[in-house]
Amino acid sequence: MSTTELFESAEVPTIDTSGTLGRSPWQLAWARLRRDRVALVCGAFIVLLGLVAAFAGPLSKLIGWSPTQQDRINGLTPDGLPAPPSVHHLLGTDNLGRDVLVRVIYGTRVSLAVGVAAAVAAVLIGVIVGLIAGYFGPAVDAIVSRLMDVVLSFPFLLFAIALVSVVGPSELVEIGVIAFFSWAAVGRIVRGQTLSIREKEYIEAARSLGASDRRIMFVDVLPNLVAPVLVYTTLLIPVSIVFEATLSYLGVGIIPPTPSWGNMISDAQDVYQQAWWFLLFPGIALIATTLAFNLLGDSVRDALDPRTERLFAK
Structure with a gap:
């Protein structure tokens, strides 16, 4: 058999791309994300958290307690310690006889509101600043990059405590502090992508056709930044939630008696040996929420990665 006949008779392996032809990268990413069980479970858990936060009021009425209401009959033991889980309080009570389950539910509202708002604010500022730094040449890039370095050099807790001591603690102050310390990291990522x-x-073709810088930035460059920005936003939300819990734990976050996972953990540190439930349940809520967002962010990152072979899997 000749060499030509040998090559003609040889079987050429083929890759089945029938499921990917004619589909956009976003459609491929969505198809892959739907096949990711971890992403589905984490997404469902986050949706459940959102529903719990949205309906915290009706849920507290259904349970029969408000987040600040003290149970003077079954809320404390004869020794004055928090009451353990029972039919009266499913997750027990805190050091003032308040229902832990209701306070964890309201803490969910605070953590999600502050975490999501701070992350979105940081991303918006970081995208705009990073886009300007990466697009407008060395001079602007040098000035903006030094500004980001200055922001990243600030000690977070020291600045937060100093600011709160001046203006007073509130959710708005928390969002501002967290966004201030988060936007520079987003700006660095966007700057690097824009430079590339x-x-x-x-882009050169758009310039040669006379397109303005604004049009090139927001029509040609920005859409290509959506994927990394989306992934970073998903990963920034749990960081913001942990920041909020840290500030509340230190007493410079949410003002008591408004419940927050951070101030609940802070209140529990003196009695956790006798009342483990007071520390355990807000801690579980904080860990589970941050873990869900982190795992979802990892799944979104993998789904948007065009280099993976699993995009072509059936």
């Missing part, structure tokens, strides 16, 4: 994208051929 602005040298692409289609």
